Amino acid sequence: xxxxxxxxxxxxxxxxxxxxxxxxxxxxxxxSLNDIADEVGIRRPSLLHHFPSKEALYxxxxxxxxxxWTGLVEQAIEGPRQGWPQVExxxxxxxxxxxxxxxxxxxxxxxxxxxxxxxxxxxxxxxxPLFDRGADFLEREMDAGRxxxxxxxxxxxxxxxxxxxxxxxxxxxxxxxxxDPLSPEALAIRREHVIDVLRTAVALDH
Amino acid sequence: xxxxxxxxxxxxxxxxxxxxxxxxxxxxxxxSLNDIADEVGIRRPSLLHHFPSKEALYxxxxxxxxxxWTGLVEQAIEGPRQGWPQVExxxxxxxxxxxxxxxxxxxxxxxxxxxxxxxxxxxxxxxxPLFDRGADFLEREMDAGRxxxxxxxxxxxxxxxxxxxxxxxxxxxxxxxxxDPLSPEALAIRREHVIDVLRTAVALDH
DNA sequence: ATGTGTCTACCGACCGGTCGGTAGTACGAT
DNA sequence: ATCGTACTACCGACCGGTCGGTAGACACAT
Numbered sequence: 001x002x003x004x005x006x007x008x009x010x011x012x013x014x015x016x017x018x019x020x021x022x023x024x025x026x027x028x029x030x031x032s033l034n035d036i037a038d039e040v041g042i043r044r045p046s047l048l049h050h051f052p053s054k055e056a057l058y059x060x061x062x063x064x065x066x067x068x069w070t071g072l073v074e075q076a077i078e079g080p081r082q083g084w085p086q087v088e089x090x091x092x093x094x095x096x097x098x099x100x101x102x103x104x105x106x107x108x109x110x111x112x113x114x115x116x117x118x119x120x121x122x123x124x125x126x127x128x129p130l131f132d133r134g135a136d137f138l139e140r141e142m143d144a145g146r147x148x149x150x151x152x153x154x155x156x157x158x159x160x161x162x163x164x165x166x167x168x169x170x171x172x173x174x175x176x177x178x179x180d181p182l183s184p185e186a187l188a189i190r191r192e193h194v195i196d197v198l199r200t201a202v203a204l205d206h
Numbered sequence: 207x208x209x210x211x212x213x214x215x216x217x218x219x220x221x222x223x224x225x226x227x228x229x230x231x232x233x234x235x236x237x238s239l240n241d242i243a244d245e246v247g248i249r250r251p252s253l254l255h256h257f258p259s260k261e262a263l264y265x266x267x268x269x270x271x272x273x274x275w276t277g278l279v280e281q282a283i284e285g286p287r288q289g290w291p292q293v294e295x296x297x298x299x300x301x302x303x304x305x306x307x308x309x310x311x312x313x314x315x316x317x318x319x320x321x322x323x324x325x326x327x328x329x330x331x332x333x334x335p336l337f338d339r340g341a342d343f344l345e346r347e348m349d350a351g352r353x354x355x356x357x358x359x360x361x362x363x364x365x366x367x368x369x370x371x372x373x374x375x376x377x378x379x380x381x382x383x384x385x386d387p388l389s390p391e392a393l394a395i396r397r398e399h400v401i402d403v404l405r406t407a408v409a410l411d412h
Numbered sequence: 413a414t415g416t417g418t419c420t421a422c423c424g425a426c427c428g429g430t431c432g433g434t435a436g437t438a439c440g441a442t
Numbered sequence: 443a444t445c446g447t448a449c450t451a452c453c454g455a456c457c458g459g460t461c462g463g464t465a466g467a468c469a470c471a472t
Contacts (some may be wrong), residue, residue, distance in 0.1 A: 027233070030235045034430085042449090045434080045435095050447090113312065113315055114233075121381070125381065127382065150403065153382075157368075157371070157372060158403055161371030162367045169315075174326065176330060189360070193364070196356070239457085239459090248422070249424080251422075251461090260458065
């Protein structure tokens with residue numbers, strides 16, 4: 001075949017890509033299968049041939065996205081462990097991922113708001129080890145006197161919450177800030193600001 | 207005329223109270239007029255007698271909530287202006303309001319996610335003066351050498367984003383933390399943590 | 413006091429439209 | 443011939459909103 005097998009252009013993968021964006025933009029309830037099917041270029045029953053139901057499609061989108069996310073964080077966790085530089089490396093990797101995948105951030109926000117049982121009961125199980133590992137690392141660094149002492153879990157939530165908010169509330173910020181809050185430049189400024197604040201807050205020698 | 211005007215239990219006010227909670231729980235699209243009407247104890251047409259449309263009801267809910275919010279912030283802004291204590295006073299007032307009105311926080315989150323034109327085009331106009339005033343105050347304090355220098359607007363977004371996230375993503379956090387993240391105790395811990403981090407980050411003498 | 417008109421608050425019934433999902437069919441490639 | 447993929451046609455449920463109508467409170471002229 002002339003078509004590259006791993007091209008990612010199969011109908012199923014196209015559906016997943018379109019669904020990710022639509023679910024991210026309008027949430028589960030706000031996205032209709034017709035919307036997705038139309039954009040893919042097929043009819044709704046054809047879409048339901050690839051995924052048995054709307055919820056099955058949604059779950060596939062959610063789990064795929066989380067696999068990408070946890071994979072990247074796992075990778076960033078590797079390497080020599082060392083005080084603030086290690087923290088900053090993890091933060092920067094996570095933030096960059098968020099910036100590259102804003103539809104993922106919005107998807108998580110929708111899920112959190114709807115109180116979706118999928119994320120709460122299943123995905124949080126996948127997320128918890130990462131969360132605990134991050135908290136354990138921070139606690140060890142604090143014990144070793146390399147970081148100012150805080151509640152490690154609270155500190156993790158603070159950092160991620162700050163950037164997640166910015167990315168999911170971007171359209172709202174447009175009215176408050178003068179520049180486009182979702183432009184690459186604005187996102188970089190945002191990322192560096194949060195890192196700067198956190199660095200200052202956890203530093204012991206300034 | 208014969209109706210007890212200030213009774214607070216009129217049907218219209220009851221509708222607004224129920225609608226605030228339903229819209230906060232399930233968003234605009236996820237809330238049906240039947241849901242609201244049933245809980246109020248009337249039929250949908252009767253509800254539409256008090257508000258001409260679903261959107262009109264939603265706007266009323268949104269504007270009422272924002273009036274409460276801006277009123278409280280305006281009030282907290284008053285008083286002698288003085289470095290960090292003044293900042294903390296504003297933060298504490300805002301956070302306490304959020305804790306007392308979690309449905310308001312969730313309403314704003316929904317609106318931000320849906321990219322609602324109401325909040326973006328109209329409410330942000332009401333919000334911007336407060337936002338600018340807060341940023342101006344922070345900048346003056348930084349100029350006077352009473353606070354560490356940051357981008358004032360970014361700093362404002364960071365603080366509010368941290369608490370807003372926590373309150374709107376509470377159900378998600380249940381799987382990550384061991385305790386109920388929305389209990390009064392957990393919220394107080396959260397509030398004090400954010401204030402603590404911000405205080406440390408902006409302090410110049412530690 | 414009695415009828416008359418007007419107002420508010422509410423109701424059941426119904427409308428056009430959209431939703432997710434199903435059944436049966438057509439068609440090209442293997 | 444079979445299988446995978448797509449289609450048209452259809453279903454019941456639900457949506458926001460409109461319609462005509464009813465019950466009761468009130469003001470007022472007689």
